[in-house]
Amino acid sequence: MTDAAYVPHVLAARLGVREPGDQPLLDLLTEFLHGRRLLLILDNCEHLLAAVSALVHHLRQRCPAYTYCLPASTPPA
Numbered sequence: 131m132t133d134a135a136y137v138p139h140v141l142a143a144r145l146g147v148r149e150p151g152d153q154p155l156l157d158l159l160t161e162f163l164h165g166r167r168l169l170l171i172l173d174n175c176e177h178l179l180a181a182v183s184a185l186v187h188h189l190r191q192r193c194p195a196y197t198y199c200l201p202a203s204t205p206p207a
Contacts, residue, residue: 134181141185156185160192168196 131140138155142148147162149155170189175182186198 132177134178137175137178137181137185156188159189163189163193163196165195166193170196170198172198 131137138159139149142155142159145159145162147158149158172182172186189196190198
């Protein structure tokens with residue numbers, strides 16, 4: 131993947147979150163992850179650093195029960 135706009139879409143697809151047209155994707159991801167205990171590993175995404183950091187920041191604020199793992203070269207949001 132090379133287009134940063136697809137980062138949330140790829141995560142949603144990997145988690146099995148379907149994208150209905152009437153709700154923003156970040157809201158769907160938040161609803162899906164909220165209250166779950168989860169280790170989210172985001173690897174091989176250094177070339178999409180800004181988009182991945184924004185997504186992690188959004189999810190960390192709204193879903194405190196999950197833990198994330200980023201490559202050492204990727205600073206957390």
